[in-house]
Amino acid sequence: MEGGGVDHLAEERQKSRFDVDEMKIVWAGSRHAFEVSDRVARLVASDPAFRKDNRNLLSRKELFKNTLRKAAYAWKRIMELRLTEEEAAKLRFFIDEPAYTDLHWGMFVPAIKGQGTEEQQQKWLPLAYKMQIIGCYAQTELGHGSNVQGLETTATFDPQTDEFIINSPTLTSSKWWPGGLGKVSTHAVAYARLIVNGQDHGVHGFIVQLRSLDDHMPLPGITVGDIGMKFGSGAYNTMDNGVLRFDHVRIPRNQMLMRVLQVTREGKVVQSDVPRQLIYGTMVYVRQTIVSDASSALSRAVCIATRYSAVRRQFGSQKGGPETQVIDYKTQQSRLFPLLASAYAFRFVGEWLKWLYTDVTQRLQANDFSTLPEAHACTAGLKSLTTSATADAIEECRKLCGGHGYLTSSGLPELFAVYIPACTYEGDNTVLLLQVARFLMKTVSQLGSGKQPVGSTAYMSRAEHLMQCRCSAQRVEDWLKPDVVLEAFEARALRMSVACAQNLSKFSNPEEGFAELSADLAEAAIAHCQLIVVSKFVEKLQQDIPGQGVKQQLQTLCFVYSLHLLHKHQGDFLSTGCITPKQASLANEQLRSLYSQVRPNAIALVDAFNYTDHYLGSVLGRYDGNVYPTLYEDAWKDPLNDSVVPDGYHEYLRPVLKQQLRNARL
């Protein structure tokens, strides 16, 4: 995507056997999506105001101030260029720096949309849309993360004044973590236990103003600040994750978000006719975007590692010739190519989740809740699976770059540090797997009851067959049959669920059993979620995909993804008798030969992500492969190189070398 200069990877690009431009469309999702993305990416990359290569040299304060500048400038450009909502979102995406705007647009606005009444939306949304107020989403507390129902903040209705009194009764009830809260937000959707007439009605959302719109000072009763440094040198330190305490802060009654539950002037608590399940719809939406972000982060890391693996050479020199490109080593391929395949797999399952969200929304509007539990389990599981895999994969890509991956200029430390919170926020990944497991146990228990499993659990209706089928693979080529692969994954997932259900039934107290077997249950949930990803990849390939060689490449990647999972989780497949050791060995052989097919196309397959060098932010991942001269040039820019003799030489080094420490002041 970059121009000018010599292309050190040109030879690699000529090796590929498919139409990269068409693959770019597939990756983007549509020609329109590609064009928007491409245009906005170039816009950001070409504007020096969005420079980001100096981030790790800034102090916390400078870093944060710089982010405020970028956010304001971006907002200015969005208005000047009259960008659409889609374009504006892409702009923020390519600026690639966590900022309060993420929470304002991604959580505050949706919370009001989803949980506010019509009147509340009419009052607050126009202010938020113009950024006349800036909001955050204040849920998590110092002592309470995953368990929302355990939140301690209270909102007590005062019938005298028609107000709620928001209060933080304990230290652990302090709001802690919300992004944009610490220094920026003027408002928050804050979650608190609704107390009316001394009765606790559970946790609900309230719009609370935190700071004066005149001078940005915190309002009376509000204590607010930043929670301090986080992982990495840049990363999330551009964000003011905040701490917030309420000392009996009063807000008007109509600032409780009342779409689902209302408190009347008289202090009556009334359920509205809007179904409570609506909030699950929002969760499906948010988690769907997280899966899509996983494929972005993963593809970025893979792009860097793949390009540098083609640039870097180690060993294998013949008679003084160049050494072997590390991408030609099978050990490198067996670690890298499954991650490349995963990036595509997560992209497609993310696309499907977008469809699922639309489907769920339409059904909810028609008061059809039948698919909701399944859709909810599905997105929870996929959020867990894809974010855990992506976090591990970024670090693996860093290792695949050898020592140089440890330099911040490789871009990978920053990518890792900024990505890993995804494993914890919006549902801790282990907690989510157990939710999926609970749903699976329920589904298994209803088999044969006449209630048909739907959606991603539909395969369970073939339980009788799947519990006893034997894999038909007899030759290496048989592992290229989608049906053979799919059935093995279905049988494994079902048998693991059924085994858990059987073990559970031995406990007299089901909850005790669930707790005791939770590690096994989590593994069963993973098996189910991996099946979903595999099956959605297979489904994608049943579509018409234009472009010379494009579909064939995707087929190869689909099998790389599936068979590497099969190898990695061999124990599951073997212990449940889904495949034999011989078949496992054939699958592994097939996998090796698939790697050889990926090899010549690897560079083109990462070019298809269409990332600018600005967005990648990596010397190792440069489009033109001109790595070493750039690393060398960049080194001299470190402040330590401002002087040849370092600061501190006279005080702390010379006395050591000259044996004059005794009198030195240290």
Place this chain on the structure above:
Amino acid sequence: MEGGGVDHLAEERQKSRFDVDEMKIVWAGSRHAFEVSDRVARLVASDPAFRKDNRNLLSRKELFKNTLRKAAYAWKRIMELRLTEEEAAKLRFFIDEPAYTDLHWGMFVPAIKGQGTEEQQQKWLPLAYKMQIIGCYAQTELGHGSNVQGLETTATFDPQTDEFIINSPTLTSSKWWPGGLGKVSTHAVAYARLIVNGQDHGVHGFIVQLRSLDDHMPLPGITVGDIGMKFGSGAYNTMDNGVLRFDHVRIPRNQMLMRVLQVTREGKVVQSDVPRQLIYGTMVYVRQTIVSDASSALSRAVCIATRYSAVRRQFGSQKGGPETQVIDYKTQQSRLFPLLASAYAFRFVGEWLKWLYTDVTQRLQANDFSTLPEAHACTAGLKSLTTSATADAIEECRKLCGGHGYLTSSGLPELFAVYIPACTYEGDNTVLLLQVARFLMKTVSQLGSGKQPVGSTAYMSRAEHLMQCRCSAQRVEDWLKPDVVLEAFEARALRMSVACAQNLSKFSNPEEGFAELSADLAEAAIAHCQLIVVSKFVEKLQQDIPGQGVKQQLQTLCFVYSLHLLHKHQGDFLSTGCITPKQASLANEQLRSLYSQVRPNAIALVDAFNYTDHYLGSVLGRYDGNVYPTLYEDAWKDPLNDSVVPDGYHEYLRPVLKQQLRNARL
């Protein structure tokens, strides 16, 4: 180990069923080692000069200068207190900040000792011991890491002047990465191709002065600097990893390290009678210390995660009572306790490696090279295994702390960032596994030739039995028999090696086969190395271990370590027919019940590491468990909280809120 204040973990400490003080001795290795360690740790912790909690707030320059100060102060204290070598090393360990002294003492001095002649040692070592010169170890180059034989720097003998001309012929030949090189070292042991009479004699070490001892300026022909920022905010950024170029730098002939190979005045290249294998002895030494460091880093992460898991509560509240401690969840236990067991396992295998190094050294002195290849493979493999496992484990511990693990004040981001280079330096972990695999293939090929496998491969002499034996476990309790466990690991390791050997034999070109099957070979090497760790743990338990309940705890941990590996690598055990699915399931059941046995002892088992709060450097891992008030207090110290209204408000926030962006300067 800390005094004063309330102990929130007191109840946990009372639960334990063994003598913690005796366990501390076991962990330290001896009563003497414990006493030294304990004394020096307190010395460092109580001296404000060694404060480290402000590290992530310093700019690169401040950070580096601060490290220079600490190193000088430490050296001053070492002399004032007349510390022994052992105590001085411990002091540097507990200061816990990478510094040039690590390389001076850990690489520069040993290189001269190992590769210098008697005369060279007499000349250079006294200078180094007094730090009148400071040295580093300049091997790696910009384009060459793992493949030492591919280095490009040249040292050409000039018979006219009796000198070597050291030169960097290409950009990629620039020395790159050596710690202590960039800003501090006055000297380096630099590795270069020895060229005499136009003939290339391979890579050798040369002592090169880099900087003037008068004013610290680089000498003519020397270009030297820092390579820039690395992973994390503090971490290895305290170290001046350097870049170095030689422009025909001349050094006297006697600065080539000539213990093994000599160049005479006349330009003759003469092999000395000192065996070349000596360098493998040094590698065994260095890698042995890396294994020992792995257990330190891992135990530190585990200590933090275990204590915070006992402090933190989520879900499970009954009737408004406190929520459940997360350490009581089986999912938490199944992730955390295997890491706790690994810390102990790595500690003991590290201890054994120390013995192995002594043994090898004594044999070398007696010209006995018979065990060297085995010892070399063993240390290479264990370096790879333990560092990879530790890097992953630190990140896993961070995740086990939930969101708060992401704060730098948890100590885990820093620990991760500072630890991960261990996977790459002193042999990339994948490259090392393939070296082990090569050794295993050789050993397998010699089975039946009459040559008996020695040391850690001795089990292979029972190949006939191990290839066909069947695991005898029939009940859950059978998995507590050391012989049953050991045999399963031996059979698995051997069968995987033999399967690789058989597959290799199908290739007409063995090197091609090795390349093609390298991923499988690496897995076989891992199986072999895991067996070593398990068997050394079992051997440890055959010793007399005093202290009430101590041995029993270690037994439990030994089985946790073994059975969790068995579960994780179930696929290996099943596909090679070493155990049946039923037996795998019994092992897993045993593992669950072992977790329950670990649970009440968990806090005491991490207390046994005897870490001070200073060394741990973690709010979450505080000895007294007083986590939340400390987190809250610490937050306000962030520079962003210097003012309630942040820097940048007037320029970048107010114009947004007030719709005045059009005219704003951004």
